[in-house]
Structure formats: C-alpha cells, structure tokens
Amino acid sequence: MASPTASETIDAQSPRIAGRSGPHPILVRIAELRAWLFLILLIVFFEIWSRASGGDSFIFSIYNLQSITVFATAPLFLALGQTFVIISAGIDLSLGFIMGLSSVIAAHSANYLLGWGVHPLLATLIACLFGSAIALLPGLVNGWLIAQLKVPPFIGTLGMYGVARGSAYLFAGGMTVAIENDWYSAIGNGRVYGVPVLVILAVIACLILHYVLTQTRFGQHTYAMGASKAAASRAGINLKRLTLKIYLLSALMAGVAGVLYTGRFSAGAPQAGEPLLLDSIAAVVIGGASLFGGSGTISGTVAGALVIAVIQYGLVFIDVEPFWQFIAVGAVIIVSVLVDQAQRRLTGGRLAE
Amino acid sequence: MPSEPILSVRNVSKAFGAVQALNRVSFDVAPGQVVALAGDNGAGKSTLIKAISGVFRHDEGDILLESKPIDFATPQEARDSGIETIYQDLALADNLSIGENIFLGREPKRTLFGFLPILDRKKMAAAAQETMARLDFHVTRLDAPVAAFSGGQRQAIAIGRALFWNARLVIMDEPTAALGVSQTEMVLNLIKTLAERGHAVIVVSHNLIDVFQVADRIAVLYLGTLAAVAPASEFDSQSVVEYMTTGSATRPTNGGSAEPASSPGFSTGSEG
Numbered sequence: 001m002a003s004p005t006a007s008e009t010i011d012a013q014s015p016r017i018a019g020r021s022g023p024h025p026i027l028v029r030i031a032e033l034r035a036w037l038f039l040i041l042l043i044v045f046f047e048i049w050s051r052a053s054g055g056d057s058f059i060f061s062i063y064n065l066q067s068i069t070v071f072a073t074a075p076l077f078l079a080l081g082q083t084f085v086i087i088s089a090g091i092d093l094s095l096g097f098i099m100g101l102s103s104v105i106a107a108h109s110a111n112y113l114l115g116w117g118v119h120p121l122l123a124t125l126i127a128c129l130f131g132s133a134i135a136l137l138p139g140l141v142n143g144w145l146i147a148q149l150k151v152p153p154f155i156g157t158l159g160m161y162g163v164a165r166g167s168a169y170l171f172a173g174g175m176t177v178a179i180e181n182d183w184y185s186a187i188g189n190g191r192v193y194g195v196p197v198l199v200i201l202a203v204i205a206c207l208i209l210h211y212v213l214t215q216t217r218f219g220q221h222t223y224a225m226g227a228s229k230a231a232a233s234r235a236g237i238n239l240k241r242l243t244l245k246i247y248l249l250s251a252l253m254a255g256v257a258g259v260l261y262t263g264r265f266s267a268g269a270p271q272a273g274e275p276l277l278l279d280s281i282a283a284v285v286i287g288g289a290s291l292f293g294g295s296g297t298i299s300g301t302v303a304g305a306l307v308i309a310v311i312q313y314g315l316v317f318i319d320v321e322p323f324w325q326f327i328a329v330g331a332v333i334i335v336s337v338l339v340d341q342a343q344r345r346l347t348g349g350r351l352a353e
Numbered sequence: 354m355p356s357e358p359i360l361s362v363r364n365v366s367k368a369f370g371a372v373q374a375l376n377r378v379s380f381d382v383a384p385g386q387v388v389a390l391a392g393d394n395g396a397g398k399s400t401l402i403k404a405i406s407g408v409f410r411h412d413e414g415d416i417l418l419e420s421k422p423i424d425f426a427t428p429q430e431a432r433d434s435g436i437e438t439i440y441q442d443l444a445l446a447d448n449l450s451i452g453e454n455i456f457l458g459r460e461p462k463r464t465l466f467g468f469l470p471i472l473d474r475k476k477m478a479a480a481a482q483e484t485m486a487r488l489d490f491h492v493t494r495l496d497a498p499v500a501a502f503s504g505g506q507r508q509a510i511a512i513g514r515a516l517f518w519n520a521r522l523v524i525m526d527e528p529t530a531a532l533g534v535s536q537t538e539m540v541l542n543l544i545k546t547l548a549e550r551g552h553a554v555i556v557v558s559h560n561l562i563d564v565f566q567v568a569d570r571i572a573v574l575y576l577g578t579l580a581a582v583a584p585a586s587e588f589d590s591q592s593v594v595e596y597m598t599t600g601s602a603t604r605p606t607n608g609g610s611a612e613p614a615s616s617p618g619f620s621t622g623s624e625g
Contacts, residue, residue, distance in 0.1 A: 228445070
C-alpha cells in the first residue's frame, strides 16, 4: 500500500478520488479573477498618483470613465473573437486588417446608399450589416486554410493579414473614406443616459459570447479542442467544422469592430485595426488564457482589455510620456504569462506524473 | 457464464502494401470475460484492435458483434454499436470536468427561463458521481478539471465513460503502461469489476504480470498470426514468452496444451 504521506493516497481496495487532488476552489476563483484584481490595483494606483500630484480624481470622473470604456471597445471586439481562437489553441493575426477592410467597405456602402437617395438611417443599418458580413469572407478563407488544408493558424492568418491589408487599401484608394451621415456617426459617438452607445454594444456582445462560450456545445467543444484535438475528435466532434466556425466568429467580431470604427471617426480607414491586433492578443492573455489553448474566459478578456485601456489612458492622464505606454503594456503581458505559468504549476502539476 | 460470444473474430487478414499485418486471426470474447492480447512489437496487436474499433477496415475474414457481421467505417460507428476503445493517452480533455468528459460530443441540454438552451451541468455532474461510484470512486470535487487527477484516476475516468455509455466491449490499449505499482493494482481491479458487470474486455499489454492477473483467456500474436489462444490457466510466463518470440512453445504449458492457431475448433467459454 502506498504511503499516505505521498501526494497520491490511493487505496487499491477502495479507491477514492478525493478533493485534496487540486487546490481549494476559492484559490482557483481568485486565479481566474486575477485580471480584475489587477485592474482594481491599477485604478487605485492612478487615483493615488493623480490626487497626490494635486490633480483631479482619476476614476470618479464621468468623462474619464466614458473615455476609458470607449477606448477599450475596439480592442475588446477583436479580443472577444480572439478568445475563442486562442482557447482552441489557434491564433488569428488577420483580425486587425479584417477590421480595416470592414471599416472601408462600410464607409463606401454608406456613401453609395446615401448617394442613391436611401434614408440615412436605413443606409447606416445596411452599411453596418454589409460591412460586418464582408468580414466573413476572409474568415471563411482562414478557416478553410486551417481546417481543410492543415495550414498552421499562425501562417494562414499571417497570409490573410497581408491579403486583407492590401484589399482594404485598394478599396480605400490608399486614403481614408470619409462619411457624412449623422445617424452613422451617432452609433460611434452617441450616448444613452450618459452611457456611450459603443459601450452598450460591447456589453451586449460580451453577454452573448459569454453565453456561447459557457453554455453551448460549440463553446464546450472549443475548450475540448484546445486541450486535446485527439480527445475531441475521438469524442466524435467534427474538428473541421468547429475550426471553420471559430475563425468565422473571430472575423465577424473584427468586422463589427471595423463597422463601429467608421461610426466613431466618421471615416473608414484601412489601418483602423493595425495597432489593435497585438492589443487584442494581449487582452486575452492578460485575461488568463494560455496561448497553448484550452483556457480563457470572456470575463477575463474584458478585464484584460480594460487593463490595457486604463494603462494607456492613465499614463496620459498623469502626464507620462506616451512611449511609456508600450513599455507598461509589454511588461504587463510578460508578468501575466509568468503568473499564469506559476499558477499552472500549482494547479496542474499532476499532469507530469 | 454465458457462452455466446459478444465478439467473434473469424480469419481476419489485413495487409499494408506488401506487409501482412494480420494473417487469418480468429478468437472470441464472451460477456464477462477478459481476453489479453499479447505479442511483441509489430505482432499485429494494434492492427487487430484498430480493425475491431473501426479505425480501418480489414481485408478478409469476418468480425461478428453478437453474431452480426460488422464493418465500421469510423470509430464513431463502432462506439455507437457499443465498442469503446480506451487508448494509452486516454483521450480526455484535461481542462474539462469528469462529467463534461463523459458527455463530450453528446452534451445534455436544458432550457433556462423557458427559452434559452444551456448545457445541463447538473446532469453531467450527477452522472459523473453515479458512474464513478459504480467503480467505487467517490468524487468530492465534481467541477475539478480531470488534469487535477492522477494517472490511475484518469484511467478510471476513461473506464467510467465506457461504463456510462454501456459499452458491451471495452478495448484497453496498454492501460497500465504509465502507472506506478498501486495505481496499476487499482486499474487491474477496475478491469475485473468491468468483467464482473458482464462487459467483455480486451486488454492489450506487454506486461505479463498484469496479463496473468486479469485475463481469463490469453491470445498471443506472432508476426500477424495467432500463435496461441487458450484459458490463462493453461499458460505460464515462460510459454507466453516463447509464443511471443518464436510463435510456438517447446514445452507443454501448465494445464495441458494451449491450442495453436491452426486448430480451428477452440472453445469460446472460459474455465471460470
């Protein structure tokens, strides 16, 4: 009989799976919530700094809250789709320029429809739908390359990064495409009871995708695929179809981000999402997902996106040279991966038995 | 013990190009019986279980499941017919709970507020608890990912999944290869439990100590042919090793003669 002092105490006659195998559930919860804890620490830090240097309150300011949350929406939309991709052990590098492509297409559509005498509101809605839908095209190609032709996600979506980028600039004629449509601009800049429309849309998207990830077979299979493709496929899950769906979803979210960008800046821009791709991956990783797949949550991603937004906005607010933003965000990414690894050693150490 | 076999393999052959991986192999597995498949590397053990479990089709001969010939195109079809294969790497999703693993690919659903379909996690957890209890495992943390459990416990979870879906035939590929002594003991006991419940079990193993501990019958493969198949009591380690390495035994086995493969009329019952 094995010694009961060993970490495995299994009685061969009456084996038990005991609660001791693994950390206490509350510890796991805290680990999941660490991005939110970090966000609170950051806010406290900026609040103290701002007050100490005799300035205004950082967080108890409607203007600051509106700015930070609006600032966070664009990378968040990309990060929401990226969450599914990363949980499935993939990566989507094309999201930034899919966003640019959708932004340009939506701007053009809105302008053409207005030119044909369509009502501005109807033109806005059609342009938004069409702009989002056009993103499904590169998403379809991504999914087909990765699922059917077995191209590694990094390479497949890197190729699409170039294709989407070039297409976006070609459609835009190398410039930004300005729109003059008050309805469309209202989506990007309007407020309902002080809450920016963009933030309301982002909250709705988060709720829907949280439901999809946690309560549907699609979400469950995404987790399983990220943990073990062999396990998922032996359980009868159609991995090709699942992969295709995941890349379609992430492209669609990039499309929505692009369409909203056009509203916010009253112009479609090919480079709309260029700086946001890495932010989206960073948000997912800060939110607790592993790039090896199998873990990640929508709630974590939301916290990750807010962490980045607070760092970037907060450093400007306390008058630090803007270049420090890159350093700060970079450091946070590295630290969160280190924390994640340490946590894995604590909770998943049994794997290397 | 019922003598009607669950699985009958009749003169099954399979070639990969010029290599004859299986050559007219025949053996039976009865309900409640553990048949150990022994053989050196390249003897055709995994080819045989892959042919049975639908990974690929055999060229000649018949595989009968409860007297009906089967010809599965995919492992899924084999599973739907009640043949569950547990591979060495277990095929569990480490980040999911026991219940979620049991139901992976066929998750139960319920409706929230009368319109919103959601996964029925309560049902999955209850099934996990109930199934594992049948194996004498009492799970206290049903939401824990299976990564939190030990190798032997994970083997038990894979067995539990087969039990839950009521597999009639469970094929286990090297179930104890990665395990320590006490965990091996535990898994061997689980295999006996499965057989006692009336499931038929095929165990592929290199480890002769394990083989003699659980097997009712032993089938030895040698270069794609069946060197011997007989009740375990008619072999000893020496004779099994000789069959594995040379295809024949030079001296009589324990209880008399283990039937050589060429003799067509071996019995299907076990001595138990």
